[in-house]
Amino acid sequence: MKKIRRIVALALAVALVGVTLTACSPKKEESSTSAAPKASDTLIYAQGAEPRGLDPALVDDGESAKVMINIYDGLLKYNKDSTKVEPSLAKSWEVSADGLTYTFHLQEGVKFHDGTDFDAEAVKFNIDRQLPPQVTADMAYASFVYGSVKDVQVVDKKTVKVNLTAPSTPFLSNLAMVMSAPIVSPKALKDNKNNVNQVPVGTGPYKFVKWAKDENIVLVRNDEYWGTKAIAKNVIFKFIKDNSARVVALNNGEADMIDGIDATVVKQITDAGNKIFQAPGMNINYMAYNTSRKPFNDAKLRTAISQAINVPELVKSLYQGYSETATSILPTFMEGYDKSVTQVSYNAEAAAAAIKASGLTSVHMITYTNPRPYNSANGQALAEAIQGYLSKVGVTVKIDAFDWTTYKQKLKAGDYDIAFYGWIGDNGDPDNFMYLLAHEDPSMNIALYKNAEFNKLIAKGVETPAGPARNAIYTQLEKIAAADAAWLPISHAQTLCAYKPNIHNFYFHMTGITPLAGVSKQ
Amino acid sequence: MLKYIFKRILMLIPVLIGVSIIVFLIMRVFSPDPAPIVLGQHATQTAVEVWRQANGLNDPIFLQYYHFITGALTGDLGTSFYTKMPVLKEIFSRFPATIELAVVAIMLASIFGILIGVVSAVKKNSIFDNAGMLLALVGVSMPIFWLGILLIIFFSGTLHWLPSSGRINPMLQPGSVTGFYLIDSLIAGNMDAFGDALRHLVLPASALAMYSMAIIARMTRSSMLETLQQDYIRTARAKGVSEGRVIRKHALRNGLIPIVTVIGLQLGSLLGGAVLTETVFSWPGIGSYTVACILKSDFPVVQGVVLLIAFVFVLVNLLVDVIYAFLDPRIKYSKKEG
């Protein structure tokens, strides 16, 4: 009797735990998809983190971009080797003389993955959801991409008109971005409460199949694609957080392509017979002085400190030759970049003398502890390296390092002499970089730099149509920035990817995306 | 007994409320503002304020807690700030991975720990005993993440024997029924997938199991040494029972009783160890996810996860107590008070 009761009790407890656990496991969600993918026609791309989501309006991260570029098309797209825009879902477009009205002529016969038609209404739907009053605060790129849009008019099924409130030269570049700009199936948005993070439906070369959280996302080729159809039948995006583990995965054949590697593993990869893909990066890694208060409200002292740091040497050892030393804020391939722009050059003696004269002996530095796309070595290592240089010119540095979230708050609080930051270009337009120094928000303009002349030039640059005149404006801006030394530009991180030798036509666009439609595996 | 279980389940409630209060305080009062992370590099002060308002972060803390707890009672733990997905969905899509890892690890730890402990006790002071106990000592002294990396370097990076990350080759991934790939692949009858999932488990489970194995081995040894000195062991020998049977049926059966408690406690510490192991092995479980969410100040997720872990933890402790009573007929929970 007693034994039976005990057994019942045990069974009950086991069952309780069991029920909890099974209740916790996902119910059968998707129909177990037809045939399992085969290795030979499947591309496995390993990236360092899981995408935030796959709704272009709701995400802001590079990891999401890599997947979304394969699922969606925008009205425009970037040229393969530059940030110039090319037709995509829009066959052609016209801009009115006042620069306020853009008319787009759309591709015909394009269908979304859910079978609905792509047309002018769909374009309007997608833009409208990111304009007031529908836009929400967490649509990270809505104001950036569509901030200048007044309204959208459907002319006919295949023509759409976008009216701006003020002329904006970067607007076309913005429409080629993978954030905000891609066109999502309106039906899918309506069916999913205006959030297709988990169920993306686009017009792109690949269709979404499934997403195992923190593991992988599986895509399958869209055989009804309106453009050039993809080569490989399946694409799997795998998430491997640890950099070394990602390299091991490539070398062990668990992945065909990996990204987010740093220079130190290149030899390991090439020794295993794999290939490296190196591309210039559209980003800037910099150190900023707090120009709003003593001691660095003095441009001379800023220059002296910058002089004490041997940037080329630092970049070489910290990034092992896989970051370019920055000579300006703008990446070298960008419109407006000019070779003549240079920063102060390394001169420890001059620096020491100037610093001694100023009486500066210690500074307070804050930095971040996470690796960032523009700084694979993380902010702490960078800060420590600079601490080393400054100790040689008689300046003691106190470093406070914080996790990224906390760091952002510390920046806002503004209690620092020197801080570290970086910027990832969004649309390939020079304004996208230079406007940071004109920004009022301290979490953008961490140097708290204020220069009326500079701000005026920025405003002028936005309105000026693309061309030599516009480029000259940005060159001038770069020169002002270099002379004022509010920032010490350190490096432009290059994109470093690796792939198996049997992968062909792999490329990583400078805007941080990896269109895989043209990639094949043999 | 049933009454006791019922009572214990009732006692879950104050514990869970306590847990929710602690987490709420740490996250909402002291942690950094999630807005900059959620809103990305273009976030302006204004956008941050609008977003905070919309998500109730500017409400008084009591009101926020009230919203949270009333939601939790109806099974709604809120939406992740970062991914805008329901917290429950985010958690449960990762939970099976952690459970699978922890269960395999605790099995490894128990089997090898008990084996080493028993042999060490029986052959006390022999070479095996000394080697086993040295291993156990080093096992509790090594940082688990360091061990994990060493395993990766050696077995994945150098020998290329075992995968270093992930749960399974995505091409073999079975349809999700339970979320446990070992079980799912068996249901699907896919032995390749089963083998592959097992191969992926070897390194992380070993790294995770090491500490617990060492603890269990040491505990088993001392428990067995004590048991082997008991009078009833002498009685059993006096009956002419073979030595092997004396050890298995008499000594181990009794010595196991305290070990069960240790194993139960270890399951709790495994959930903690999973945080580090999952990070090192890119294991798609709840541990590394929670750390990421803590660092992103994704409050709703952290609240949900910790609540869930505490729930499981208390439940496992209850299970251990019940098993304890099952193993030891002398235990009765009728009058026990706490």
Place this chain on the structure above:
Amino acid sequence: MVKDVSSNSDENLIQAAEYVEKPESQLKEMWETLKQNKAAVVGLFIIALLALIALAVWGSELLGKQILPYDPNYSDMTKSFIWPNAEHWFGTDQLGRDMLSRILDGTKISLFVGVAAVAISLSIGVMLGAIAGYRGGKTDAFIMRVMDVMLSIPSILLAIAFMAALGKGLDKAVIAIGLVSIPEYARIVRGSILSVKENDYVQAAKVIGNKDSRIIFKHILPNIISLIVVRATLGISTAVLDTAALGFLGLGVQPPYAEWGDMLGRARGFIFTAPYTLIFPGIAITIIVLAFNLLGDGLRDALDPKSRIK
């Protein structure tokens, strides 16, 4: 410890004969037995050595002298990732800092965090446990429920959350690690107090009219002090491991402090280029933890009358 009178067997007598002399105090008794435990002596020796290193490094830092081979925080970007050689025995790290000097320097941080964190959890835990065990009733129920709550959250998660909230820093790591292990001590102390409380001498002290606090400190705590010493020794090793884990996750001390877990966390990106940056800090952590474990085990054996008869 009084031998069970009823066990009459000859073996017990022979064993008892080995311990004819009875040391006066529990701690002294522990020390006597500890001395005979080789492993514990080794542990104690290693700890003494590490403490010496830490003190020497710390002392010379105060005096502004350099006793380490190199300045542990001096970075020279031209010397990044030099493999171990005669000049740099343990090689250099990414920023060209000497690994040997950094590891030696790190001793003081690990020891400090370990001891300080245990001091926090010990003092608070003992106090809470003593109050709970001695007062009983609602106070007990409340304190122990709170402890239950803390115990049901994995301590490393709790520590991570604390660190994320408080920010990086030596002091904060000490607090975070100290706070999360309070319940262990509270539980032990409460349990022992409950069992000691009914003893005659405590009852007697109560009858005479001693104050509660006096009874706790004069009569009860001395009787469980050895138990606490054992727990605290083992607690230091846990605290050192937790510190390393926090450092590994990038939540440890502020730069440029050399903390072993932090060094491991950074080395993780270079496991193929510079595996030595991963090996040495790991070994250092293992050694210090091992030493405290050896000592703790020895103390426990010394405390436990059953296991000391070997």
Place this chain on the structure above:
Amino acid sequence: MLLEVKNLRTEFKLKRGTVRAVDDISFTIDKGEILAIVGESGSGKSVTSLSIMGLLQKPGRIAGGEISFKSQDLNKMSQKELQKIRGNQISMIFQEPMTSLNPVWRIKDQIMENIMTHMKISKKEALARTIEMLDTVGIPSPAERANDYPHQMSGGMRQRVMTAMALSCEPELLIADEPTTALDVTIQAQILELLYQMREKFHMAVLLITHDLGVVSEAADRVIVMYCGKIVEEADVKSLFSQPLHPYTVGLLQSIPQIDDESDQRLYMIKGMVPNPLNMPPGCYFSDRCDSCMERCTQEMPELQEINGHKVRCFLYDKAKEGELSAK
């Protein structure tokens, strides 16, 4: 002769030296006989029984001598061979009924294990026999009690269970090591009575180990008195009680409280304590506690000598003084 122990020496090797717990003892037990070994704690009586059973645990070991059971030397047998004898031909009851039964096994399983180890019978038959044995040792409603766990029984009941277990294979020799020590006085008598009955029923020999002379007088046929690992006196029960020879035996007998003693005299106590086994006095081990100690006693160990079938180890009874024996 069922069991003959010859020159048995059992040692415990400890860090601080070797303790000779059993020092060169010899005795015999005949079929059906009850032999009692009496002595204080540490006298080596329990070690003797464990030596016979081959159950000595480290650091104890048999250093020499013979233990022949039915003319086989148990000391030379392998553990395997011994296992066949233990619980079958020789079985044992221990002093601690509270701890000698496995707490997590039902008592029927514990008895059945003994039966099934030695007899080739089915589980069902073994169970039947178990219940029969429980009945024999006087456990009421044995079929139900068989399902109990040890903690559900009283000490006396447990000792009955131990007895039932020990007798379940009808051994020829039963070693009872302090079977009554841990029990209440009333229960003690019951258990002794039970042993006596069982001896009659199964015609087995019993080696009764005890420190309680009262028990000896009630149950034994012959008595051996041990002190510090040596036999100091051996005699049949009648002559030992009527005419104890060794001063130690005399002391032991005097220290038994007598209910009918009307004098106010305090109970006699042997002075001093059992010596530390690592630090034995030279000469006779009892010399430092002996009221009749002579100088010679502190220098040499007396031999065990036989006087009219009564063996004693004491210089008081050197052959030269044989004549005075009766006078005393």
